[in-house]
Every structure is written in structure tokens, then in C-alpha cells.
Amino acid sequence: MMQSTTLTWLIGASSGIGEALTDALDKPNHTLLMSARSADKLEQIAASTAKGERVALPLDITDSAQCDGVVAQVKETYGCVDRVVFNAGTCEYMNGDALEQDAIERVLQTNFLAITALTNQVLPLLLESVKQGRTPQLVFVGSSVTYLALPRAAAYGASKAALRYFAESIYNDLIHLGIDVRMVSPGFVKTPLTDKNDFPMPFLLSAEEAAERIASGLRGNRFDIHFPRRLTWLLKGLNALPIRWRFALTTKSSRLHS
Template identity: 40%
Template sequence: MVTRTVLITGATSGIGHALYEKYVAQGDNVIACGRDKSKLDKLCSKAFKTLVFDMTKPAQIESASVDIKDIDILILNAGDCRYIDDAKHFDGKLFNDIIATNLSSLGALLEFFLPLINKGGQVVFVSSSATIVPFPRSEAYGASKAGMDYLANSLRLDLVAEDIGVTLVHPGFIKTPLTEKNTFDMPFLLSSEEAATRIFTGVNRRSKYLHFPKRLTLTLKLFSFLPAALWQSLILRK
């Protein structure tokens, strides 16, 4: 089996860490990325390389990319989730922070890492099933992930000539440090390990689109075809 070089952002926790473990076990060279050096240091024994940078600081990403020669799979997984709790008194700073972390940062990540991807390689965008239908309090998070969706789907068209595939991932509720803060019900909750297994399998198949668990995502897709008034009444029902 050919050894691949896999770069993963957000590799110190949640889905990113589970993917790190999956690719390391496969024997691939994993470049683990994060902003917490102390957490990355714990991965050094098995990681091919570790890169420390804040995704919202392009200069740090550029500096971190200098020693990377080539990449086979680029997994853009890191992100943040915070909610707009009072829509009328809209928190513009929170909104901008989430957009900067989840969406704007992708520009610099692609600028410095995309040119390093080998022909036949892949870019994987870990988005969210929250983009299928709108949810209350999710103005910032949902907008950032919807932007990621469009970016991934558009980039896929332009990378055909480069023989680089693009995989867009819509996970449902996954047990991570981010979702542990949620105070609402999370139906069909999966572990990070289960999510990583599904992503790993789909990327190996060079799937263009992954969504799971289907009990949730197909239900949301069905709801998206309902009249807006009916969907709104369902989502707002206490």
C-alpha cells in the first residue's frame, strides 16, 4: 500500500484527532495541525510533523507551510461553533469571529497548502448538516458552513484540470468538545471515532459528498422541501 501524506487541521481534538489516529494506524504520514502546542506535542511520537498556527493569522499559516514539500490529502476540519442568543441585539463581533475562523481562514489555508497537493490528491472540507435547513441561533455558524459548502463545490469544478478531488462532508451531531456545550437534544449522536471512520472510508472512495448519519441528514433534506411556514412551525415547536 502506498504511504500518503495527510495534513489535518484541528488534529488535537474531536473528529480531527480521530482522523489523525485513523490515518496513523493506516501507516500514512500525518501532518497534525493546531494552535495549542502542548496538545500537539502529545502527538509528536506518531505524527510525521506537527504544525502550530492560528488559522485566523495568514502569516502563521505561511510560515508553517514552508517545510511541507507535498500533500496527498488536505483535510480542512478545524472550526468553532458559537450561537447568537439574542437575534434582535445581534452580536456582530461573535458573527465576525465565527466567519473568520470557519470561512475566511480557508482562503489562507488553500493559498499556502493547495499548491502542495500532488496530482490525484484530495481536499476534504468538513462542513455541517446544519446547512441543509436553517436552525435558530445558528446565524453565524450556519452562514460560515454554507459559505464553506459553496467554496468546496465551486473549487471542485476548477480542480478537475489539476486531477485533484474535492470531498464535502456534512456530519450530523458528533460528540466533541464543541457539542458538549450544547444544551439541546442532539438526535442520532455519533462518536468522533464513528465520524472519522465514515470520512476515512468516503475519502478512500474519492466520494464527492458524504453525509451522516443518514437517519438525520435524509430527514433534514426531506424537511427542506416542505413549505417554509410548515418547516418554521416544526423547528420552533417547543
């Protein structure tokens, strides 16, 4: 099926950065498919004024039967997709002496395994876009936590580090097929996810600022879209230190440090 409009599928569109992205990505002749578990919230966003079309597609990415159904529905209705943004994510913090295996599995399931499975399912839809002469984007929202291993972030950081490696690895192959893989690594952004944090969040951005930076990064050509740069360059710089020096700094922020 030939398309005259472009189509983005935003997964994790119901709150925070994703909700703000529904505005930042909005433009005429553009269809935005919006997924998340909160169907009411998606319907509310779909009903709000926009330049392009917005369609609510409720989905729990950890439910493989739901994924099968929604991917089939997208294929049947649209035939191809020009951009998939995997923004869905969850976070659970824990101290290193109180690791919770259930929580680790929950976080890895949502932030990594469900996304790799769905990536596999959306690839044919992106390849259809290539056949129509476009360069589709496959976008993963990770975190700047992957630049420096911090205490309490063992589950969250590991899930996002796995996602980064996955994205970088498949980039090497998909670039040859015409698919443009991107990694987004935000610093702290004020959202329902971070509203529960009980520690200082330096250089905190609003969800709208974060969404604008993502949208602008996607219009550019850099693989790694990271912000705010004063935080992300600091983390990258610290990560380049010998590990003994790094630990000398990061162990001090452990809650077990007296």
C-alpha cells in the same frame, strides 16, 4: 522532490473529530502533519504509537503570518501534499434578537475566511502531488446544519454554508486539474465543541465513529460525506419542503417561541 510515502495535512487535529481522525487516517507509509493551536496536545498525539509517521505543526489558521511560515515549511520539507483536511472549526450560538457582530466575525474568520486563504496557499502543494501521478484530496469539514437553517445557528450555519458553496464551486474547476474536492457534513458528534451545548442532540455519535465514517468516505468516491444518514436525510427532506412548511416546523424550536 519525489515521495515514496503519502502525506496528509490535517488542520484541526488536537481534539474531538480531528484527534480521532489521527487514528482513523493512520496507516503505514503515511505521514500525517497535524495542525491546531494547542502545541502540547499535538506533541502528545505525535508521541503516541502509530503505524505511520505523525508530525506536530502548530498553527493558528487565523494568523496569516503563521500560515505563511508553516506552508513554506511544508513546501521546503515535503515538496507536496496528497491530502489536506480542513477540520478546524468553532461554534458560537446566538438568538436572532441578540446578534453579536464580534462573534459572527470570529466564527466566519475561523470557519470560512481563514480556510479559503489557506486553501489558496496549499493548492500549489496539491498540484505538485498531481505532477507525481497521484490524485490529491482537498477536504472541507462543514456541518449537516447546512441542510436546514435552524434558530441560533446564524453565525455557525452561515459559515458552514459558505464553506459548502466554496467547496462545490471550486470542485468544478479543480476536478479538471486532478484535485478531488470533498465535503464532510457530520450530524451531532460528542466533542469539546458540543459538550457545551444545552439542547438535545439526536443521533449523537462518538468522535471515533465520526472519524471512521470520514475515513471510509474518503476511500470512496462521493463528494458529500454525510452522517448519520437518518439525521442528514431527514434534514435534506425537510429542506425540500416549501419554505412556509419548513418555517412552520423550525420556528417552533426558537427560544423566543412561547
